[in-house]
Every structure is written in C-alpha cells, then in structure tokens.
Amino acid sequence: xxxxxxxxxxxxxxxxxxxxxxxxxxxxxxxxxxxxxxxxxxxxxxxxxxxxxxxxxxxxxxxxxxxxxxxxxxxxxxxxxxxxxxxxxxxxxxxxxxxxxxxxxxxxxxxx
Amino acid sequence: xxxxxxxxxxxxxxxxxxxxxxxxxxxxxxxxxxxxxxxxxxxxxxxxxxxxxxxxxxxxxxxxxxxxxxxxxxxxxxxxxxxxxxxxxxxxxxxxxxxxxxxxxxxxxx
Numbered sequence: 185x186x187x188x189x190x191x192x193x194x195x196x197x198x199x200x201x202x203x204x205x206x207x208x209x210x211x212x213x214x215x216x217x218x219x220x221x222x223x224x225x226x227x228x229x230x231x232x233x234x235x236x237x238x239x240x241x242x243x244x245x246x247x248x249x250x251x252x253x254x255x256x257x258x259x260x261x262x263x264x265x266x267x268x269x270x271x272x273x274x275x276x277x278x279x280x281x282x283x284x285x286x287x288x289x290x291x292x293x294x295x296x
Numbered sequence: 297x298x299x300x301x302x303x304x305x306x307x308x309x310x311x312x313x314x315x316x317x318x319x320x321x322x323x324x325x326x327x328x329x330x331x332x333x334x335x336x337x338x339x340x341x342x343x344x345x346x347x348x349x350x351x352x353x354x355x356x357x358x359x360x361x362x363x364x365x366x367x368x369x370x371x372x373x374x375x376x377x378x379x380x381x382x383x384x385x386x387x388x389x390x391x392x393x394x395x396x397x398x399x400x401x402x403x404x405x406x
Binding site: 217224225226227228229232240275277283284285286287288289290 | 300302328330332338339340341342345385389393394395396397398399
C-alpha cells in the first residue's frame with residue numbers, strides 16, 4: 185500500500201516570498217491533516233479536512249496561510265508571504281474516520 | 297482541551313538497558329492513545345496504539361498500557377538497542393483530532 189506522498193522534500197525561500205506544498209494521502213482516507221513541526225517541538229495541527237470540507241483550522245494563521253483540498257483527495261498548503269518563523273517541517277497525514285494517522289515524509293522549509 | 301505531557305529529554309541509555317518514557321494526558325471522553333517514532337532524517341511512524349482502557353499496545357519490543365485511572369500511557373522496552381535512537385512522541389486522538397506531546401529524544405550508546 186502506498187503511503188502519504190509529499191513534495192517538495194526541501195524548500196529554501198527568502199522572507200516575503202510565497203511557497204506551496206503538495207500532499208497526496210493514502211487512497212481511501214477521508215481525513216487529511218497538515219501539521220507544522222518546528223525544530224525541537226511536537227507537531228502542531230494547522231488544518232484538518234474531512235473529504236473536501238474543513239473540520240478544524242483554528243490554529244492556521246489565516247492572514248498568510250491557506251489550504252485547499254479540491255475533490256477530496258490531494259491537498260495544497262500555501263504560505264504568502266513567508267516569515268522567518270515559518271521555518272519548520274510541514275507534515276501531511278491522513279486517516280480513516282477512526283484509527284491512527286499516517287504521516288508523509290514532510291517538507292522542510294527554510295526561510296532566509 | 298486535550299493535552300499530552302511527556303517526559304522531557306534527552307534520555308541517554310546504554311545498550312540493553314530498560315527504557316521508560318512517561319506520558320500522561322488530559323482529555324474529555326475516551327480518546328485513543330498512540331506512540332509515534334521519528335528516526336533521524338525520517339518522517340513520523342506509528343509505533344503502537346491503544347484504543348480503550350487497559351489495552352496494551354506493542355510493537356518491536358516496545359509496550360504501553362492505556363491506564364485510565366492514572367491517565368497515563370508510558371512507553372517501555374526491556375532491552376534497548378542502538379537502532380532505537382530516535383525521537384518518541386506520545387499522542388492522543390479525540391474527536392478525530394490528533395494532539396502530540398513535545399517529544400523525547402532517546403540516544404542509545406553501545
């Protein structure tokens with residue numbers, strides 16, 4: 185069974201630039217999550233989708249972050265404009281309605 | 297809201313030592329509990345899980361028991377190996393939202 189796919193794996197940008205990350209969840213998983221993991225910390229949930237609807241985006245900085253999940257499968261997370269403090273690993277995960285979440289390899293973002 | 301408190305690291309042990317990493321939680325209802333592991337340079341992997349009180353999750357020699365009376369889910373292994381060096385995250389899932397602890401870095405020296 186294929187796992188959660190993410191791209192790119194690494195991205196380096198300058199502050200105020202824009203960046204987008206892509207995630208393809210495990211086939212059949214209705215729930216998709218984006219997490220931000222800052223070095224030395226646990227993952228923090230940014231947004232949770234159920235199919236193509238948003239379930240929880242309470243910790244998403246909506247002035248600069250946006251995410252969509254068109255057609256209830258793939259998802260993109262965008263940052264515009266980026267700040268230095270956005271440097272982190274962005275993790276995508278998916279799950280069935282119940283049960284554990286499975287994580288992709290992450291995208292390591294460095295903002296200079 | 298839900299929260300997870302995890303034993304602070306880093307933890308350094310000799311090979312074949314006994315390992316315990318403490319984890320306690322606060323949650324409403326009946327969450328599922330998980331341990332995830334992150335090996336150097338890799339993504340998060342599910343290590344083990346327990347979905348109800350008194351359940352014991354186990355994998356790769358690691359065990360954790362869901363203790364509702366003490367709201368704990370401590371991770372244990374009887375004899376650690378160098379290859380167990382990684383960061384370990386305790387997590388709970390309630391209402392489909394996964395909440396993580398801050399992680400414990402484990403280093404095993406030969």
